[in-house]
Amino acid sequence: MSAQTKEVRIISRLDSTTEKAADRLRSESFAKKVRSNIKMVKTHKVKKG
Amino acid sequence: MVPEFEGHYGNKASSLIVTLCNLWVCEFVIRPVLLVVLPSLIVFMLTKENVGAPFFKLLDNSGFNNWGETVKKSAFLIITFAISFQFIAKATYEFLLKHSRPKKEIGVDELMWISDIIENIVGEKCKRMADHARETIKEDEICAKDTFKTITKPEQQINLLVVGLCKAFEQCINSKVKFRVGLLKIENNKPVEWFFYEPANETPSTTAKELCATTSTVMKCIKDRGIIIVDDIQKELKRPKNKRRFIKGRTNNNKKGSQLCFPVRHRATNDIEYVVSIAGNKKECLMEKNSELYEWIIRQFSVRVCIEHSLMIMKGKSK
Numbered sequence: 001m002s003a004q005t006k007e008v009r010i011i012s013r014l015d016s017t018t019e020k021a022a023d024r025l026r027s028e029s030f031a032k033k034v035r036s037n038i039k040m041v042k043t044h045k046v047k048k049g
Numbered sequence: 050m051v052p053e054f055e056g057h058y059g060n061k062a063s064s065l066i067v068t069l070c071n072l073w074v075c076e077f078v079i080r081p082v083l084l085v086v087l088p089s090l091i092v093f094m095l096t097k098e099n100v101g102a103p104f105f106k107l108l109d110n111s112g113f114n115n116w117g118e119t120v121k122k123s124a125f126l127i128i129t130f131a132i133s134f135q136f137i138a139k140a141t142y143e144f145l146l147k148h149s150r151p152k153k154e155i156g157v158d159e160l161m162w163i164s165d166i167i168e169n170i171v172g173e174k175c176k177r178m179a180d181h182a183r184e185t186i187k188e189d190e191i192c193a194k195d196t197f198k199t200i201t202k203p204e205q206q207i208n209l210l211v212v213g214l215c216k217a218f219e220q221c222i223n224s225k226v227k228f229r230v231g232l233l234k235i236e237n238n239k240p241v242e243w244f245f246y247e248p249a250n251e252t253p254s255t256t257a258k259e260l261c262a263t264t265s266t267v268m269k270c271i272k273d274r275g276i277i278i279v280d281d282i283q284k285e286l287k288r289p290k291n292k293r294r295f296i297k298g299r300t301n302n303n304k305k306g307s308q309l310c311f312p313v314r315h316r317a318t319n320d321i322e323y324v325v326s327i328a329g330n331k332k333e334c335l336m337e338k339n340s341e342l343y344e345w346i347i348r349q350f351s352v353r354v355c356i357e358h359s360l361m362i363m364k365g366k367s368k
Contacts, residue, residue, distance in 0.1 A: 008252045010243045011234065018205045021173045022212045022249065025166065034165045034220075038158050 064149035070142060084138055088131040095127050155342065159221040163349055166213040170353075174206060194367060201364055203357035207232065208245045210357070214350045215247040218327060221346060226334040231326040232354070233257060235312075238271050240324065253326075255298030265296045267324050270310035274321065276340050276347075279308040281332040307335035309343060313351045315358055322358055325351065 014022055024030055069075060094100045119126070181200050185191055215230040222228075231253050232244040240257040260267045270277040277294055279285045283305060285295040295308060306329055313323040325347055329335050335343065 008243060008254070008256050010246050010252065012204050012208055012245045014208055014249055015205070018173075018202075018208055019249075021170075021205070021209055025169055025209065025212050025216055030165075030169065034162055037165060038161045041157060041161060 059148055063145045063147075066145050067142075067149040070145075084135055088134045092127055092131050096124075155221065155345075162220040163217050163346065166216055167349065167353070170206065170209045170213050173209060174202075177202065197367060198364065201360050203360040203364065206357045207354055207361075210350045210354055211245045212247050212249075214325070214327075214347065217346055217350070218329075222343075223329070223331075223334050225331075227330045229253075229328045229330075231328075233260070233267060233324045233326060235271065235321045235324055238321065240267050244323065254300050255296070259296065259298050262296050264290060264293045265298075266294050266308050266310045267326060269294045270312050270324055271321055274312055274314070276312075276344050277310045278335055278337040278340055278343070280336050282306050282308055283332065305332045306330050307333060309335050311344065311347045311351065313354055313358075315355055317359065317362070323351075323354060 070080070094104065178200055181196070185196075211230055211232050215228050218228045218230070219226070229246070229248065229251065231246045233240040234242045234244045234257075240260045242257050243253050246253055255265075259265075262268065266277050266279055279295050282295050282300070283303075285293060285308075286297060308329075309325075309327040311325040311327075312321040313325060314320065315322040327335065327343075327347075
């Protein structure tokens with residue numbers, strides 16, 4: 001990262017609790033959970049009406 | 050309605066043919082005639098000596114030595130033709146049906162990603178509320194003001210929504226592209242600060258002040274009060290200044306990419322309170338023609354940003 005870009009100010013930074021929550025969103029375990037949910041939804045046919 | 054990615058001309062032509070094939074005239078009149086009556090007629094012609102004679106003669110005279118005679122004598126060839134005709138017609142229809150769909154459409158996978166991301170973000174709030182409720186059960190009475198201040202964390206939710214939006218773009222638009230999502234705070238129709246930026250370990254390449262230039266994507270977005278998409282930032286920089294919708298700022302000379310800006314209007318003031326800025330590291334990874342789709346995805350998050358912004362206003366004034 002250049003010294004110039006470091007000057008850009010961001011007013012809201014993640015606190016430790018939020019950081020953990022954000023890491024969960026970015027994690028591979030979350031991606032795995034979503035993939036398994038997709039699989040579950042696709043294998044369950046719902047009758048309409 | 051969930052929008053779709055626009056397809057190419059082949060998709061559109063196939064789609065038109067499939068639509069025509071599904072019309073009742075085609076389904077109940079033309080299709081039976083083509084699939085049943087036509088092959089039956091041809092088989093009838095070929096099996097009747099006097100009716101098929103001109104056809105066999107034509108085959109023999111066209112240089113196909115003895116083909117007319119062979120077809121006439123082979124019931125197998127005639128039956129094979131009748132059956133293959135049905136297969137070929139069905140296969141052609143299936144081929145057109147497959148190509149009538151857009152190159153990419155939002156399907157179950159993408160919708161599930163968005164739903165699970167939002168569930169995860171709301172889950173954080175749910176956990177916080179439940180923890181506080183657990184403490185409250187032990188008390189006889191609680192202070193409404195203190196409770197409101199403790200249980201609401203709008204900043205946390207807005208930050209998570211930005212992280213979630215970045216993840217949604219990665220999963221729904223292009224998983225090979227590295228997206229950077231920022232939320233700019235807007236005051237008096239000008240960007241004043243970067244509220245949050247994802248990836249959190251990076252910082253935006255241009256300051257909010259620099260983005261106040263009239264040719265910036267953010268300012269164009271505020272002026273138009275709508276989504277602005279720059280397919281290729283390098284191409285945009287070569288356009289005449291009065292038509293340009295991107296500023297170089299501190300971006301590297303050879304940096305490739307696309308840029309998108311979306312205004313978040315708040316109902317209380319009807320003013321633009323934030324601008325969502327999304328950048329992708331490959332040219333044309335964001336395309337203007339797909340703006341409807343991007344808008345739809347961003348709205349799933351921006352409506353929640355608005356709720357949290359309302360909470361921030363109330364929390365800021367509560368004493």
